[in-house]
């Protein structure tokens with residue numbers, strides 16, 4: 001009984017994911033699903049990215065949080081469009097929620113739409129939202145064992161951003177171990193070291209993003 005119920009929920013999600021994927025492809029939109037633990041710096045990274053690239057790319061953000069629209073407000077302060085989804089307890093966004101957020105924004109005018117998923121390293125990776133790619137963040141204070149402990153999330157990443165690299169000299173964190181653990185589950189992922197607070201590493205991150213947008217879908 002439990003198994004068939006799960007299958008039903010997933011197939012409804014997958015139907016919406018397919019529609020979202022077709023919408024992104026038809027409109028030349030790069031959609032990135034941004035996944036990480038709470039507080040690893042997703043919103044800070046997105047706000048700095050938008051401020052830095054607003055002359056080159058039209059960007060918007062779909063924000064997922066259990067409660068509050070704080071993150072959507074932070075994104076709007078950059079001048080970009082943001083739609084907040086409050087999941088009311090759910091630990092991930094669904095493709096249906098993303099579809100309704102797309103209707104609530106001027107989506108067709110965008111080059112890049114980021115989906116900031118609900119903060120955790122477990123549930124979001126199990127749900128296809130129809131995105132073009134996945135950005136997984138890991139911040140230095142979370143500890144260097146996270147790729148080994150949550151391999152499924154890291155296995156699905158197109159790029160892994162090691163954020164808060166400005167703290168690496170103050171906290172025990174073995175970069176080589178993290179890189180090896182990511183490569184063990186995902187040899188194709190790009191791995192970038194970034195500080196969303198200071199801007200360190202943003203040249204490489206912005207180059208990656210612009211390159212992804214330029215790629216034919």
Ligand SMILES: Nc1nc2c(ncn2[C@@H]2O[C@H](COP(=O)(O)OP(=O)(O)OP(=O)(O)O)[C@@H](O)[C@H]2O)c(=O)[nH]1
Pocket residue numbers: 036037038039040041042043044045071118119163164165166167194195196197198
């Ligand atoms: N030192 C340092 N602090 C950072 C960096 N990036 C983000 N922070 C801080 O980390 C805290 C959390 O950042 P957020 O951007 O809100 O993190 P988030 O992943 O969006 O959090 P949730 O949406 O709650 O999951 C804030 O106090 C940021 O100022 C960084 O690169 N270095």
Ligand SMILES: [Mg+2]
Pocket residue numbers: 042043044071116
């Ligand atoms: Mg956030």
